[in-house]
Amino acid sequence: MSSKKPKDKTRAFDNAQRKHGLSRAEKIAIPIIIIIAVWVVYSVSQPPVPVQPGQSQTKTIAGLTSNRLDFTLPVVGPNGQTGQSVTLSSLRGKVVFIEFMEPWCPHCQDIAPTIEELYKQYGGNVTFISVSGNWQGATIADTSSFIKSYGSSWTYVYDSSGSAMSAFGVDSTPTFVIIGRDGSVLTRLEGEQPRPTLAAAITHALALH
Numbered sequence: 395m396s397s398k399k400p401k402d403k404t405r406a407f408d409n410a411q412r413k414h415g416l417s418r419a420e421k422i423a424i425p426i427i428i429i430i431a432v433w434v435v436y437s438v439s440q441p442p443v444p445v446q447p448g449q450s451q452t453k454t455i456a457g458l459t460s461n462r463l464d465f466t467l468p469v470v471g472p473n474g475q476t477g478q479s480v481t482l483s484s485l486r487g488k489v490v491f492i493e494f495m496e497p498w499c500p501h502c503q504d505i506a507p508t509i510e511e512l513y514k515q516y517g518g519n520v521t522f523i524s525v526s527g528n529w530q531g532a533t534i535a536d537t538s539s540f541i542k543s544y545g546s547s548w549t550y551v552y553d554s555s556g557s558a559m560s561a562f563g564v565d566s567t568p569t570f571v572i573i574g575r576d577g578s579v580l581t582r583l584e585g586e587q588p589r590p591t592l593a594a595a596i597t598h599a600l601a602l603h
Contacts (some may be wrong), residue, residue, distance in 0.1 A: 439490045453464045463482070463562060465482050465557065469551055470552045470601060472538050472603075473531070473538060474535070475534060475552075478549070480549060485573075485579050486575070486576075487575050489519065489520045489521070489572065489575060489596070489599045490521045491521065491522045491523070491572055492523050492557075493523070493568055494527065494567060494570075494571070495524055495526055495567050496526065496529050496567045497526060497586065501586045506546060509548070509592075510545070510547060510548075511589065513548045516593075519600060520596055521550060523548070523550075524546070524551070525550075525551055525558050525561050526550055526552050527553050527556060528553065528555075537545070569584050570583070570584075574599050574602055575599075575603070580595070581598070581599070583586070
């Protein structure tokens with residue numbers, strides 16, 4: 395009989411708690427729920443971060459074409475906006491190599507010389523575009539400074555609203571997208587990539603008709 399007394403006391407305690415408010419289990423659960431909710435809100439509010447080398451991954455955007463993923467963005471040069479703009483859909487019939495980047499991103503900085511090499515090799519047959527975003531307050535001036543620092547020869551555009559990055563589902567930089575002549579997305583790569591990987595993706599796109 396003595397072994398049942400603690401259980402009886404526990405039930406009595408829980409019943410008393412219910413009469414005056416929350417049960418013991420509810421008091422334990424509520425703080426946990428609050429912590430989870432705060433973590434979710436914090437995670438959603440944080441800006442995307444660059445993917446570390448070695449963590450790159452390939453994603454396919456099945457069925458999407460540049461008609462559905464179109465953008466028109468102002469061109470930025472080493473001295474600021476040039477007064478020109480680029481519309482993605484106007485490049486139909488060409489292979490397009492797009493880099494989504496941020497000037498402060500260390501991995502974008504590291505890979506800039508590699509893209510310059512690729513541009514010199516494939517620039518006659520492929521349109522190279524770097525879409526610079528506004529994460530963490532990045533500005534047009536930051537993009538211009540980046541172009542100066544790395545001597546980039548290809549075209550940069552500035553996505554002030556983040557609409558282009560959002561349309562392509564970009565949540566880390568750098569992200570590379572290669573679009574075929576028919577406007578379809580052929581390759582999508584996240585994070586720093588070896589030069590042979592990017593070169594192979596471009597070569598594959600050029601081989602398609």
